[in-house]
Amino acid sequence: MINRVVLVGRLTKDPELRYTPNGVAVANFTLAVNRQFSNQQGDREADxxxxxxxxxxxxxxxxxxxxxxxxxxxxxxxxxxxxxNEGRRVYVTEVVADSVQFLEPKGSGGGGGGSQGGNDFYSRGPAPTGQGGYGQQNPNRNQSRLDEDPFASDGSNIDISDDDLPF
Incomplete structure (x- = not known):
């Protein structure tokens, strides 16, 4: 069986953070996700x-x-x-998030914070020291700036063997 959901949208209000009696954090929020088509008036609707x-x-x-x-x-x-409270059964359907990616830089005009460039390290936590990532002993080694384009060409030829190509 497969039950996977991927959504991109904007929060309709600030998230609500609560804690269970055991001290486990839980946050609820609602995403407005635009539909791919327009209605008869030409407006795009959202879910x-x-x-x-x-x-x-x-x-x-x-x-x-x-x-x-x-x-x-x-x-x-x-x-x-x-x-x-009225004794009626209420059914709720929701997405239980495994990962939340912040798709805008903090302080951007679109409405708010997030990790820079859509990085997902907030949901995974830091890497162990010496394994690369955020807990690294030498933080400047082999790291590039977030605003640099890793695919930008410097004009030099790429030395690659035909054996390295997957086709």
């Missing part, structure tokens, strides 16, 4: 999708995203139900 994220990524979402922030969410769809 408003409830999302939930747990633990450290939940705290990061609450700290760095706000209403209007552009975010990417990868996760699974979950359906649950509960009885409300």
């Amino acid at each position: 408003f999708i409830n999302c939930i994220v747990w633990r450290k990524p939940a705290e990061n979402v609450a700290n760095y995203l706000k209403k209007g922030s552009l975010a990417g969410v990868e996760g699974r769809i979950q359906t649950r139900s509960y009885d409300n």
Whole structure:
């Protein structure tokens, strides 16, 4: 069975951060995701999708995203139900996020924070020291700036063997 969801949209309001009785962080937010087509009046409609994220990524979402922030969410769809105050059964469908990517630089005009360039290190946490990444002993070694284009050509030829090509 497959249950995977990938969404890109803007938050409709600031995330709500709460903690379970055991101290586990959980954040709820709603993404407005534009549809691919326009309605009869020529307007694009959007779907408003409830999302939930747990633990450290939940705290990061609450700290760095706000209403209007552009975010990417990868996760699974979950359906649950509960009885409300009137005794009626209420069904809820939501996306349980495994990963939330902040798709705008912090302070950009689109509405808010995030990791720079859409990096996803907030959901995975730092790499162990000496393994590369954020816990590295020598932070300047083999790192490039986030605003540099890693695919920009410097005008030199690329030395590659035909054996290295996949086709």
